[in-house]
Amino acid sequence: MENSNAEPSLRVLSIVPGTSVDGPGLRTSIYFAGCAHKCEGCHNPQSWDFSSGTEMTIGEIVRIVEENGFNVTFSGGDPLYQATALTELAKALKIRGYDIWCYTGFLFEQLREDSSVTELLSMLDVIVDGPFVLQQRDTSLLFRGSANQRIINVGDTLQSGIVSLWQDDH
Ligand code: SF4
Incomplete structure (x- = not known):
């Protein structure tokens, strides 16, 4: 039977509450299915399949985030391939006061030119951008796998027009 109250849903591989490797503090990391960047040496090629994982509504995801309370x-995968529903999820989380980081294989400059993600960008606190580059792999780097990737303060960057890197002030 058709669900007349259908809300946007996203394809999710897993949700891990309490991780400390995907940004500052303990966080709830949501791993979205699907990626077409196909970086050589990708840590998780199983995540490339857009039909893997399970379909979850925004309400279901928000409930898990709220149960755990972490940012x-x-x-x-790359969450930006589900940008439309991701925008709605970001909105629901932002209203509830959560800080949001987002990893993507796209470059920030590409995203900034794409009007379909303008609203989403405005709700993200930090973007870790760019593909994983095996030749620039560095396991000593904080919150990123290769030296080409940037941890970008989205608010400051959108305001000034110049890419501004996130500073750990804790
Ligand atoms: S962007 Fe991330 S998930 Fe996608 S291929 Fe590159 S390393 Fe893997």
Whole structure:
């Protein structure tokens, strides 16, 4: 039977509450299915399949985030391939006061030119951008796998027009 109250849903591989590797503090990391960047040496090629994982509504995801109470990180896969529903999820989380980090294989400059993600960008606190580059892999880096990736303060960058890197002030 058709659900007349259908709300947007997202394809999710897993949700891990209490992780400390995807941004500052303990966070609830949400791993979204699907990625077409196909970086050589990707840590998780199983995540490339857009039909893997399970379909979850925004309400279901928000409930899990609220149960745990941690700030949130979107990862994958690449969450930006589900940008429309991700925007609605970000909105629901932002209204509830959560800090949101987002990993993507796209460059920030590409996203900034794409009007379909303008609203989403405005709700993200930090974006870790760019593909994983095996030749620049560095396990000593905080919150990123290769040196080309940038941890970008989205608010400051959108305001000034110049890419501003996130500073750990804790
Ligand atoms: S963007 Fe991330 S998930 Fe996608 S192929 Fe590259 S490393 Fe893997």
